[in-house]
Amino acid sequence: MPELPECEANRRRVEADCLNRTIERVELGEVTHMDLPGDNARGRLTGRQFTETRRHGKAIFAGSETGPWIVVHLGMTGSLRPYDAGGKEPDYAKVTFVFEGDRRLAFRNPRKFGTMAVIDDPDAYIAEKRLGPDALDIGANAFADVMGRTRGAVKSALMAQTKLAGIGNLWSDEALYRAGIAPETRADALGPDRTARLHEAVHDVLGHLVSADADYSQIPDDWLFPHRTSGAACPACGGRIEKSKVGGRTAYACADHQEAA
Numbered sequence: 227m228p229e230l231p232e233c234e235a236n237r238r239r240v241e242a243d244c245l246n247r248t249i250e251r252v253e254l255g256e257v258t259h260m261d262l263p264g265d266n267a268r269g270r271l272t273g274r275q276f277t278e279t280r281r282h283g284k285a286i287f288a289g290s291e292t293g294p295w296i297v298v299h300l301g302m303t304g305s306l307r308p309y310d311a312g313g314k315e316p317d318y319a320k321v322t323f324v325f326e327g328d329r330r331l332a333f334r335n336p337r338k339f340g341t342m343a344v345i346d347d348p349d350a351y352i353a354e355k356r357l358g359p360d361a362l363d364i365g366a367n368a369f370a371d372v373m374g375r376t377r378g379a380v381k382s383a384l385m386a387q388t389k390l391a392g393i394g395n396l397w398s399d400e401a402l403y404r405a406g407i408a409p410e411t412r413a414d415a416l417g418p419d420r421t422a423r424l425h426e427a428v429h430d431v432l433g434h435l436v437s438a439d440a441d442y443s444q445i446p447d448d449w450l451f452p453h454r455t456s457g458a459a460c461p462a463c464g465g466r467i468e469k470s471k472v473g474g475r476t477a478y479a480c481a482d483h484q485e486a487a
C-alpha cells in the first residue's frame with residue numbers, strides 16, 4: 227500500500243512529465259464505484275494546465291496558482307502513469323488526462339480504493355481533512371508533542387493521518403524496528419530519548435526511500451523489510467522477528483531488541 231515515499235515517487239513522475247501542457251479533456255475509464263471527478267469537475271480542468279505539484283502525507287496534488295487542482299489518493303495499488311499516445315497504454319486506467327500533443331496521464335487503479343477529486347486549494351483541503359504534519363517535514367519538537375499527546379500504541383500513532391500524515395503499516399514497522407521500540411508501546415510513555423530516536427528513525431527511513439524513488443531493490447539488507455516473516459532472524463541482533471496485531475493492524479517486530487518499556 228503506497229505510503230509517503232511511494233506517493234512522492236508518483237508526484238515526481240507527474241512533475242517531470244505533465245506540467246505546462248494544456249489539458250484537452252479528462253476521460254473516465256470503465257464504470258466503477260470509485261470516488262472520481264464527475265462531468266462538471268472534469269470540465270473545470272479542460273483548457274487548463276498543471277504548473278505545479280505538491281504532496282502532503284499520502285495526498286498528491288497537481289494544479290496551478292489560480293486552481294483548480296486535483297487531489298489523488300492512490301489507495302491500495304493505485305499509481306499515476308504518464309505516457310505518450312501511440313505507445314503501450316496503462317491498464318486499469320480509471321481517469322486519463324489527455325494533454326495537447328501525445329502526452330497522457332493515467333490514474334491507474336486495479337483495485338478500487340483510490341480516489342481523485344477536483345479542488346480549489348490544497349491548503350484548504352489539508353485543513354478540512356485535518357491532516358497532521360507531513361511525516362518527512364515534521365521537526366523533532368512537533369513530533370514529540372504529537373507522541374506526548376497520544377495514549378494509544380506508538381504504531382497506531384505513527385499511522386494516524388490526523389496526527390502525522392504519510393506513514394502506513396510497512397514504514398511504521400521499519401521506523402520502530404530501527405529505533406528499537408516495540409510497536410505496542412504507549413506513545414506518551416516513550417520518554418524524551420526514545421521519542422527523539424523514533425523521530426530520527428522516521429526521518430531516516432522515509433528519507434532513504436524518497437531518495438531511492440521508493441525502489442525497493444535499493445533497500446539495505448539490514449532493514450526489517452527483507453525479513454518481514456514470522457520467525458525470521460533479526461539482522462540487527464540475531465533475535466526473532468514476530469508477527470502481532472497492534473490496533474487491528476499486523477505488526478512485525480523483533481522480539482528481542484525492540485523494547486516496550
Ligand SMILES: [Zn+2]
Binds near residue numbers: 462465466482483484
Ligand atoms: Zn533484533
